[in-house]
Amino acid sequence: MIDQPLKLRETIAYGLTGLGLFIGIWTLLSVSGLVPHQFLPAPLDVIARFFALLTTPFAGATLPQHLASSLQRYVCGMSLAAAVGIPLGLLMGWFRLLDDVVSPIFEGLRFIAPIAWVPFAALWFGTGIGGPVMIIFAGAFPPCLINAYRGARFVDPHLIEASQMLGTGHLRTILEVLLPASVPSIVAGLRVAAGLGWQSLVGAELIVAAAGVGFMMVQAQANVSTPTVMAGMIAIGIAGMLIDVLLRQGEAAILRRRGLQA
């Protein structure tokens, strides 16, 4: 317990050192003129641009507004992926036949990068909310399904036997034994899905959307406003980190309730 605060302080110190070095080299490269300003904007320009974008609209909206429309699509796509992937994964983990039927298709499809769906996403669902939602779905669905499936397959066999000897039917076993037993695995899957979904969304917005952080970046690129592009990248990074932190907190809370360590 005595050296714990020290450890934390060290961790923070190392982290700040890394960040400082990174920004230092970046500043050096851009200020020295080694790399032209158009290619690599200076950190101060980017930060100034970032704060300006919080209130000044660019490409039809401020950065928070772009972020809000990105998040809206993101939540839709993630919810859909979880709503389809988790039940299907659990069912595949319980019914061998379904596993045998679905697995080959799924194993083939999951190696297609979400971005590869862009042409069909635009064709089928348009460039408003539908198209990007489908891209996020393509990114977030596999980890949702795989982790629910693994969770269901690796349930302590004694718990399944206990459930059977108590005369529990299929539906109740899935809902009251398989699902709760798989929660840690499912939550871990959701974290992976959240990361992949967020990356897919921004990728998709570069191409199909009419608003959103990705869209803002494409417009900035067209205007050769590299600080705006960088500001968008920072917003994406921060939002992604926050989503992960939130999910991690949720994961830890769930494990704690079970008497397990996070």
Place this chain on the structure above:
Amino acid sequence: MGSIRFDRVNKIFETTKAGVKALDDINLEIGEKEFVAIVGPSGCGKTTCLRIVAGFERPTSGSVSVNGKPVSGPGPDRAVVFQHFALFPWKTVRENIELGLRNKNLAKDRRGELIAGALNLMNLESHADAFPHQLSGGMQQRVAIARAYVLDPEVLLMDEPFGALDAQTRVMMQEELVRLARVNPRTVLFITHSVEEAVYLADRVAVMTRRPGRIKEMIDVKAIRTAENWNQFQRIEDVMDQDSFIHLRTHIWKSLREEKPEDRH
């Protein structure tokens, strides 16, 4: 109601190409409300016997029937108490006990009555809303026994139920089970590797050989228990002090010792 019959049961596990023969021609009849313990060296197939009655495994040949009906799968007429309790960690004590009753589609009031009875039987009233991980091993196994008893099963299958408990808790649970068997007798198939436990608890003890498991000897403990009036003692150590107990225990020990350790490859 509640008889178990093994009829020429063989079990081969197909884990290797040749297969591993686990059980060799098991014939055993357990009468209604009889308590039979199976002891044997580890890996002899005693747990497999129980798992076949439970419906978790099928015999390779031969058959097992309960009340004359062949076992075809697991069900609440044959409640199982597992060595590692197998309680649902996300359900409270009450919810763990309730699941089997909900499966029977009993009305809520009736379920409440039965749960109250089971909690009372196992002295669990004050822990009804605790989660399993908040309880000691002994308490968890009480919950598992309550969960089995509340189903009012015809037979109770206990697979080394006290094997994961510390020595003191184990003794308490053994005494408790004797009390339970007097209040509410059931047909019990009890698996253990503890000779004392088997002699203390069972009406009859079946001694098994090393793999492939066969029943080499059947010992009638009940006759001796009745003749020597062990039931007059409250505590296990008093029973274990009796010459008749020591004699039986030594006899079974010798029988087990004749089983040479498994060849190492």
